[in-house]
Amino acid sequence: MKAAVIRFPGSNCDQDCVLALRELGVETDFVWHKDGSVAGYDLIALPGGFSYGDYLRCGAIARFSPIMRAVKEAAATGTLVLGICNGFQILCEAGLLPGALIRNRDLHFRCEHLHVRVENVANPFLHETKTGELLRIPIAHGEGSYTADPATLADLNQTGRVLLRYTDANGAATDAANPNGSAENIAGICNAARNVFGLMPHPERACDPRLGSTDGRVIFESILSTLGVRKAA
Amino acid sequence: MKAQVIVMPKQSVLDPQGVAVRDAIHHHGLSAVKAARVGKMIELELDGTQTEAQLHELCRDLLSNPVIEDYRLEIQR
Numbered sequence: 001m002k003a004a005v006i007r008f009p010g011s012n013c014d015q016d017c018v019l020a021l022r023e024l025g026v027e028t029d030f031v032w033h034k035d036g037s038v039a040g041y042d043l044i045a046l047p048g049g050f051s052y053g054d055y056l057r058c059g060a061i062a063r064f065s066p067i068m069r070a071v072k073e074a075a076a077t078g079t080l081v082l083g084i085c086n087g088f089q090i091l092c093e094a095g096l097l098p099g100a101l102i103r104n105r106d107l108h109f110r111c112e113h114l115h116v117r118v119e120n121v122a123n124p125f126l127h128e129t130k131t132g133e134l135l136r137i138p139i140a141h142g143e144g145s146y147t148a149d150p151a152t153l154a155d156l157n158q159t160g161r162v163l164l165r166y167t168d169a170n171g172a173a174t175d176a177a178n179p180n181g182s183a184e185n186i187a188g189i190c191n192a193a194r195n196v197f198g199l200m201p202h203p204e205r206a207c208d209p210r211l212g213s214t215d216g217r218v219i220f221e222s223i224l225s226t227l228g229v230r231k232a233a
Numbered sequence: 234m235k236a237q238v239i240v241m242p243k244q245s246v247l248d249p250q251g252v253a254v255r256d257a258i259h260h261h262g263l264s265a266v267k268a269a270r271v272g273k274m275i276e277l278e279l280d281g282t283q284t285e286a287q288l289h290e291l292c293r294d295l296l297s298n299p300v301i302e303d304y305r306l307e308i309q310r
Contacts, residue, residue: 103249147246
């Protein structure tokens, strides 16, 4: 298995993402956004950061980078695509995921560990965990409030494509546990084909006990076992 | 030749910046202001070879996100 971590000008979680994957034994390359190909990769990760300084809208300019045409083609043929934070914003802008991410309702940049509840495990990204399981993973964003029209939200719910919701430590998706005002506490969603996953929390920052949590590893381990790679010991 | 593109958050979308600005206006002492919404204005300088349809396409694809924003295109001839 080979993974590509796409670097846009302004990406700043690319190193963390590569490290998390390499620690699990995955051969991982940095791929520059001006490259035209992602051929040969089984996983494409769009990392967090501030691509193009968040000018215009978060992800709006990165979406037109040359690499995104290749990412779209790869996604259409079933390659796994993981968008974290700014990567999630780019996937929404690119139309690979529905909805959009807007300014946090309290206007604050929120940087903290919090809990997300796994809503559905019938997908390549979370099947090594259980529905209802809580993961303690950090967020770090100013524009992570997920929004979509009512029909889109209904469709996401009916088709089991809301994969993560923000909750309190007891697993209750309360308004107080919602860090940014996201509709229905949504923290992560996937596309209809279930091979494109976008989430605002940073699982790559929760893969090493020295960073306070290893709950993010299960996402990468699920991807590995989806792709038939033996779980790292 | 110039064009102005005004991009505003949709009425149905929460605009926390607008709420903060309205609150600041109230603290400033002008309670007559009932609401404020914050958008952006993009000024384009044109050589005249573009069509209006191309500008609308640009507004839809890049300058605004139709999921959360509406735009208004004003071409100054």
